[in-house]
Amino acid sequence: MSGNTLSAPFPSTHHRATRPPLALLRSAGNRLLPWLLPLSLLALWQLGASRGWISPQVLPSPHFVWLTLQDLYSSGDLWLNVQASMQRVLVGFAAGSLLGLALGAAMGLWRPLEAYILPTFNALVQIPVLAWLPFVLLLVGIGEPLKYILIAKAALVPVTLNTLQGFRQTPASLLEVARVYGYTRRQQVLEVVLPHALPTLFTGLRLGFTKAWLSLVVVELVASSEGLGYLIVYGRQLFQLDLVMAAVIVVGAIGYAIDKLLDVAEARAGGGQAATRLGTASTGVHA
Amino acid sequence: MTGTFGKELNIRGVEKRYAGPDGSAQALQVLQDINLDVPAGQFVSIVGASGCGKSTLLRLILGLDDDYAGQILLDGKPVRGAGLDRGIVFQDHRLFPWLNVERNIATALRNAPLSKSEKRELVAAHIALVGLQGFEKSYPHQISGGMAQRVAIARGLVNRPRVLLLDEPLGALDALTRSRLQNELQRIWQQEQITMVLVTHDVEEAVFLGDRVVVMQPRPGRIRRIVDVDLPHPRNRSDPRFIRLRDDVLSDFLDPDGRVADNEAAPPPGGLAATVGALPALGRLRMAW
Amino acid sequence: MTTAQTRSFPKAGALHAWLRARWRGLVLPAAAILAWWALARLDWVSTPLLVSPGKVLDTAASQISSGRLWRALSASLAREFTGFAIGTTLGLVLGALLGLLPLFNRIVGPSFNTFKQISLFAWIPLISVWFGLGDVAKVTFLSLAALVPVVVNTCDGIRSTPTTLLEVARVFGYTRWQTLLHVVLPAAAPSIFTGVYLALIYSWLATIGAEYLLVAGHGIGNTLIEGSEHFQMDLVIFGMFVIGLVGWSMNALARALERRLARHRYGAA
Numbered sequence: 001m002s003g004n005t006l007s008a009p010f011p012s013t014h015h016r017a018t019r020p021p022l023a024l025l026r027s028a029g030n031r032l033l034p035w036l037l038p039l040s041l042l043a044l045w046q047l048g049a050s051r052g053w054i055s056p057q058v059l060p061s062p063h064f065v066w067l068t069l070q071d072l073y074s075s076g077d078l079w080l081n082v083q084a085s086m087q088r089v090l091v092g093f094a095a096g097s098l099l100g101l102a103l104g105a106a107m108g109l110w111r112p113l114e115a116y117i118l119p120t121f122n123a124l125v126q127i128p129v130l131a132w133l134p135f136v137l138l139l140v141g142i143g144e145p146l147k148y149i150l151i152a153k154a155a156l157v158p159v160t161l162n163t164l165q166g167f168r169q170t171p172a173s174l175l176e177v178a179r180v181y182g183y184t185r186r187q188q189v190l191e192v193v194l195p196h197a198l199p200t201l202f203t204g205l206r207l208g209f210t211k212a213w214l215s216l217v218v219v220e221l222v223a224s225s226e227g228l229g230y231l232i233v234y235g236r237q238l239f240q241l242d243l244v245m246a247a248v249i250v251v252g253a254i255g256y257a258i259d260k261l262l263d264v265a266e267a268r269a270g271g272g273q274a275a276t277r278l279g280t281a282s283t284g285v286h287a
Numbered sequence: 288m289t290g291t292f293g294k295e296l297n298i299r300g301v302e303k304r305y306a307g308p309d310g311s312a313q314a315l316q317v318l319q320d321i322n323l324d325v326p327a328g329q330f331v332s333i334v335g336a337s338g339c340g341k342s343t344l345l346r347l348i349l350g351l352d353d354d355y356a357g358q359i360l361l362d363g364k365p366v367r368g369a370g371l372d373r374g375i376v377f378q379d380h381r382l383f384p385w386l387n388v389e390r391n392i393a394t395a396l397r398n399a400p401l402s403k404s405e406k407r408e409l410v411a412a413h414i415a416l417v418g419l420q421g422f423e424k425s426y427p428h429q430i431s432g433g434m435a436q437r438v439a440i441a442r443g444l445v446n447r448p449r450v451l452l453l454d455e456p457l458g459a460l461d462a463l464t465r466s467r468l469q470n471e472l473q474r475i476w477q478q479e480q481i482t483m484v485l486v487t488h489d490v491e492e493a494v495f496l497g498d499r500v501v502v503m504q505p506r507p508g509r510i511r512r513i514v515d516v517d518l519p520h521p522r523n524r525s526d527p528r529f530i531r532l533r534d535d536v537l538s539d540f541l542d543p544d545g546r547v548a549d550n551e552a553a554p555p556p557g558g559l560a561a562t563v564g565a566l567p568a569l570g571r572l573r574m575a576w
Numbered sequence: 577m578t579t580a581q582t583r584s585f586p587k588a589g590a591l592h593a594w595l596r597a598r599w600r601g602l603v604l605p606a607a608a609i610l611a612w613w614a615l616a617r618l619d620w621v622s623t624p625l626l627v628s629p630g631k632v633l634d635t636a637a638s639q640i641s642s643g644r645l646w647r648a649l650s651a652s653l654a655r656e657f658t659g660f661a662i663g664t665t666l667g668l669v670l671g672a673l674l675g676l677l678p679l680f681n682r683i684v685g686p687s688f689n690t691f692k693q694i695s696l697f698a699w700i701p702l703i704s705v706w707f708g709l710g711d712v713a714k715v716t717f718l719s720l721a722a723l724v725p726v727v728v729n730t731c732d733g734i735r736s737t738p739t740t741l742l743e744v745a746r747v748f749g750y751t752r753w754q755t756l757l758h759v760v761l762p763a764a765a766p767s768i769f770t771g772v773y774l775a776l777i778y779s780w781l782a783t784i785g786a787e788y789l790l791v792a793g794h795g796i797g798n799t800l801i802e803g804s805e806h807f808q809m810d811l812v813i814f815g816m817f818v819i820g821l822v823g824w825s826m827n828a829l830a831r832a833l834e835r836r837l838a839r840h841r842y843g844a845a
Binding site for chain 2: 740743746748758765
């Protein structure tokens with residue numbers, strides 16, 4: 001306890017330190033708590049399905065879903081669809097974020113350009129990806145370009161805005177130092193503005209990828225013939241809810257894995273910018 | 288242990304240790320054998336470097352922590368938990384940002400057994416006491432740091448506590464504001480006659496404000512000595528007796544070569560008088576904060 | 577002469593000032609519309625998809641005057657606000673519980689976190705099996721869309737109450753209830769407001785998606801789909817414009833409210 005201020009790091013409610021064995025038990029129990037809810041729901045679900053309380057049309061048993069998952073995996077269908085989805089999201093994200101970085105950097109470095117472009121950009125942002133769908137659909141048909149364009153749009157917005165902000169928010173104090181030492185404009189940008197902007201840039205890319213992934217699912221639900229979203233729709237139409245749930249689980253798992261990967265990457269690159277609270281980039285909805 | 292109870296604040300044999308990170312292997316003794324009697328109405332300064340436990344001691348008196356050995360008595364009764372009979376001014380003013388000055392001071396009165404009009408009068412009186420008339424409706428973000436701290440002082444006093452504890456209240460302010468507020472604090476204390484316990488790492492401040500200066504040293508935190516400041520109020524910073532006393536206390540923080548000992552307190556930056564008239568072989572001074 | 581003009585046309589003066597500040601932003605859209613109009617006129621590209629701006633305006637006029645726009649929009653908005661209200665209320669409760677009760681947070685928190693990772697739209701097919709394709713299914717979906725940001729922001733806001741202020745409450749002997757009402761809630765208010773604001777936006781976005789996938793009934797999303805099915809580009813463009821306008825107004829409204837509430841309390845929010 002080295003602080004000079006009066007606030008304790010942890011306002012104590014326990015006056016006596018817990019003895020070691022009790023503390024161990026407590027921490028073990030603590031670790032298991034998060035599993036309490038999902039496991040009991042799972043048990044309830046299995047019970048309901050096997051006792052016939054719920055008809056398999058409405059909610060197939062977890063066992064059945066698990067079998068379907070295995071089936072998908074072994075038949076190669078799963079890989080096929082995951083591949084299709086991943087390809088779309090990667091291409092779309094790459095396109096959207098490259099454009100976004102360029103646009104954001106350009107607007108960030110030249111104020112006049114921002115004055116010309118940003119208002120229009122902001123207006124177009126108001127139209128969500130899903131609302132663009134019929135328009136783009138009419139223009140390019142229902143093939144792959146549709147998905148690429150829509151996913152690119154989804155990624156474009158956060159990347160552009162964050163890049164713009166990153167380039168804008170270089171503290172004037174640092175720029176003054178650069179000017180004092182006679183840095184040319186180019187040197188200023190490369191050695192002061194850019195490094196300072198990197199964490200924000202990365203946040204934008206991270207957000208962009210999350211949005212891209214979310215849009216992928218939506219777009220595939222509405223208009224595609226393969227991919228994870230398609231699996232969901234297909235299963236729904238055939239009333240094969242086991243397929244639907246299996247696909248949803250895969251979507252969730254991949255989304256989770258991506259999020260964790262991005263967390264690691266962000267911690268490495270951004271150093272301290274990682275979002276540790278509930279309020280991280282992904283909140284489920286967004287197209 | 289024959290004590291003379293009935294005085295305002297008694298601290299008897301207080302000790303506190305923290306268990307080390309791995310169970311009880313390396314216990315950290317934060318306070319050791321603290322004994323202090325503070326008569327009613329006295330101003331006591333506690334001065335020491337970081338880690339000497341002075342803030343921890345305040346916390347114990349305040350009642351925010353009751354995990355210690357020894358006794359802390361207020362007017363003969365042991366201190367149990369937080370109570371309205373002890374006021375506090377933190378270093379960060381801790382005003383509620385969503386309330387204006389008036390309402391902030393009133394937050395202290397929420398659980399006080401007074402009528403609405405009585406509360407209103409008290410708040411107004413204390414705003415006047417700290418000299419913030421006209422700013423009743425201002426919000427914390429609209430006033431300066433020094434003014435915010437004055438609001439915090441008013442809030443600490445509005446309950447008419449028996450003891451006001453001040454934890455480095457002026458540490459976050461610039462030197463000019465600090466000087467001014469020191470004078471203010473002295474005026475308020477003279478006017479209200481409330482017992483005050485001030486914790487600070489500024490030696491000059493401690494000697495300027497206190498009737499007694501408790502010098503603490505760290506590792507483990509204990510009282511090195513208590514110096515009586517027998518000078519008339521209001522204090523005069525140019526009084527040679529004051530300067531001598533201040534240097535005397537300061538000498539506790541310098542090693543024999545006249546240099547500041549490792550991690551010890553140092554004279555305040557704004558104390559030009561201190562460095563000019565002070566010990567010639569002062570060498571390199573390092574700030575404690 | 578000029579002074580007389582500015583005196584008798586004060587509004588023109590304000591408009592003039594506004595234009596002078598913003599003219600650059602208008603260049604791009606103006607040029608785009610011009611190019612569009614020219615292309616449509618010049619017949620270089622012959623496809624029924626290339627509708628002229630004039631046609632879009634015509635369609636707009638007819639949609640508005642025939643009342644079809646109003647019917648579709650009001651249906652969508654009614655659903656949205658219902659879902660928003662339900663989701664926000666439930667979200668505030670759930671978020672408060674998660675924020676205030678550490679045990680509840682440990683048990684429910686991780687599951688909720690996992691749930692919110694999954695794209696909400698992925699749940700629609702399941703919802704359609706359980707609730708059909710009509711309004712009930714849509715409102716359920718919209719409530720979920722609104723619930724998530726409210727829970728997240730409420731919980732975060734409550735948990736980030738500065739411990740410094742909580743200690744002040746302790747010093748003044750506040751009961752737990754008093755601390756909750758007078759310290760935690762005001763401190764969490766900005767966060768909670770953000771959550772509600774996001775809920776409004778997200779439920780609007782979800783409305784459109786819901787109408788695509790749960791096709792029974794009508795709404796502005798249905799109008800768009802209809803337009804694309806009949807290759808009516810003018811209807812599609814008009815629909816897009818309306819949706820963008822509604823989204824923008826909601827944003828503007830929420831921002832204005834936020835400024836109002838935060839202004840006199842927090843200063844630089």
